[in-house]
Structures are given as C-alpha cells and as structure tokens.
Amino acid sequence: MDKLSLLGLMLGFTAIIGGQYFEGGHISSLLQPTALLIVAGGTLGAILLQTPSATFARGIRMVSWVWLPPTIEQKKLIEQIVYWSHLSRKEGLLALENQIPAIKDEFTRKGLQLLIDGADPERLRDILDVEIDVFEEEWRSAAKIWESAGGYSPTIGILGAVMGLIHVMENLSDPTKLGAGIAVAFVATIYGVGLANLVYLPISGKLKHYIGRMVAAREMLIDGLVGIAVGDNPRIIESRLRGHIRQ
Known part of the structure; x- marks a missing residue:
C-alpha cells in the first residue's frame, strides 16, 4: 500500500x-449535503457526458493504483532480457521459444514471439511501438477523467454558490431561511475547489506517473529485444537498459 x-x-x-x-x-x-450533492453530482454528470463508457470504467478501476500501485519490476525485467540474450547467443533464437509459456504479460509474449520468428529489428520496433502508443492513449484517456473532474468541480461549485444566493434572494422576507441558503452558497464553492485540488487533480497526477513508468518498462523491453535481434553483447544490452530505470 x-x-x-x-x-x-x-x-x-x-x-x-x-x-x-x-x-x-x-x-x-x-x-452541507445539498452542496455536496450539487458539486459531486454535477461533476459526475459532466464526466459521464464527455467520456465513453469503457474509458470511464477503466478510469474508475485505476483509482485503486493511488493506494495499491501496479507492480512494475524494471530490474527483474532487465535480468530476464539479459538472460534471453545469453541464451540466444549460446543456442540461437529458437531456444527462446521455451520461455514463452512462463510469460504472463501479453505485450512481452508478443515481442518475444516476434523476435523468435526472425522479425527485422526495425520492423519489430515499429510493431511494438504502435502497441505502446495505443496502450498509452487508452490509459491516459482513462486517467484524464480525474483531471477533467478537477476542471469541472470548481465551476460546479460556483454554480452551487449562485444557486444558494438565488435561494437567499428569494427568501429575503423570511430571515429564518437566509442562513441555510448562504451556507450552501459558500460551502458549495469550498467543496468544488477542495475536491478538485485535494482529490481529483492529485489522483490524475499519480495515475499519469504510473502510466509513464509502465510505458518506460515497455520501451525498455523493446530496446532489449532489438539488442538481442542485432546480436549486441549482453553486457551492452544490460548497460543500455539500466538507463531506462525510473523511480
């Protein structure tokens, strides 16, 4: 955690x-439950209006990363790639076929299979780069719902404030109702700005950080597979891959 x-x-x-x-x-x-209803409900409605259902569902699931980050074992991946490099130099690329059943990540499986199939290094990079672009676009779009929430929330808070002031103006003749209307007006603004800057935007920033690390790990894998394809020395491959490590 x-x-x-x-x-x-x-x-x-x-x-x-x-x-x-x-x-x-x-x-x-x-x-103020009324103010919270206006801000949270209005923000959610705006997000649902702008976001496809699959992207919205993915963005909601991703919020667990804030407390339970995805496992990104870059050092372990480097060790694995270096092992593949040694193995391919000793026994040839076909010897790597026995490694595929133990690999759970679909992207890694595909990359290794392309290498085994003798794909040209540049072609291998091009194919996997396209997958990375699609992957990054999908996940960043999902994370963006929280950034969008951070943009909508303060505005909806101001809308709640205006609604509260309208309520106050409608009840100027009844002083007993003025307090509640004023409270909703100001608290709605607090909820809008507070949720945006304490919850929505920080969540978006952290999710983007993890997406960046996941993309970096995939780029590192491509670099390693291309190094194996062109016959680079395992030590050179390892040294180059360590430059990809991000905290």
Whole structure:
C-alpha cells in the first residue's frame, strides 16, 4: 500500500478542518449535503457526458493504483532480457521459444514471439511501438477523467454558490431561511475547489506517473529485444537498459 498517498489525503483534509476549528468556526458548518450533492453530482454528470463508457470504467478501476500501485519490476525485467540474450547467443533464437509459456504479460509474449520468428529489428520496433502508443492513449484517456473532474468541480461549485444566493434572494422576507441558503452558497464553492485540488487533480497526477513508468518498462523491453535481434553483447544490452530505470 502507498502510505504516502493516504497520509497526503488525510493531511489535506485535516489541515482544512483544523483551520476551520482553530479560527473559531463550527466544523458542522462545512457539512452541507445539498452542496455536496450539487458539486459531486454535477461533476459526475459532466464526466459521464464527455467520456465513453469503457474509458470511464477503466478510469474508475485505476483509482485503486493511488493506494495499491501496479507492480512494475524494471530490474527483474532487465535480468530476464539479459538472460534471453545469453541464451540466444549460446543456442540461437529458437531456444527462446521455451520461455514463452512462463510469460504472463501479453505485450512481452508478443515481442518475444516476434523476435523468435526472425522479425527485422526495425520492423519489430515499429510493431511494438504502435502497441505502446495505443496502450498509452487508452490509459491516459482513462486517467484524464480525474483531471477533467478537477476542471469541472470548481465551476460546479460556483454554480452551487449562485444557486444558494438565488435561494437567499428569494427568501429575503423570511430571515429564518437566509442562513441555510448562504451556507450552501459558500460551502458549495469550498467543496468544488477542495475536491478538485485535494482529490481529483492529485489522483490524475499519480495515475499519469504510473502510466509513464509502465510505458518506460515497455520501451525498455523493446530496446532489449532489438539488442538481442542485432546480436549486441549482453553486457551492452544490460548497460543500455539500466538507463531506462525510473523511480
């Protein structure tokens, strides 16, 4: 589990609630279900309108990466590629065929199969680069729903504020209803801006980070397979691949 993400989320909300408390305000004044309904519901509606269903579903599933990051074992992959390089130099490319059944990742399986089939190094790179482009586009589009939510949320918050002020103006003759309307007006803005900057945009940034690492791992695999195809020395391949490692 990524404890830093959990700590960051807790720290952000604690700072805001704590600031409200130390300023002498009531924490209960920040709890406005109507304002939350306007902001969360409006933001969700906008996201659903702009996003295809498959992309939306993928983006929702990806949010688990914030606390349970995907496994990206770059060093282990380098060791595997170097082993394939040694094996191919000793026994030929066909000896790598026995390695395929143990590989779970479909992209790695395809790349290794192309290598075994004797694909030209440049052709191998071109084919796999296309797959990487499609992969990156699909996953970045899914992560973008959170970035979009960060853009819509403050605007919907302002919309909630205007609605609250309209309610206030309609009830100027009844002072008992003014407080609730004003509360919704200002709290809706807080919800909109707070959710955008404490939740939606940070989630988007972290998801993009992991997508970048996954793409880097695939590019590293291509580099290694091309090195094997052209007959590079395993040590040279290993040295080059270590330059791809990202934290």
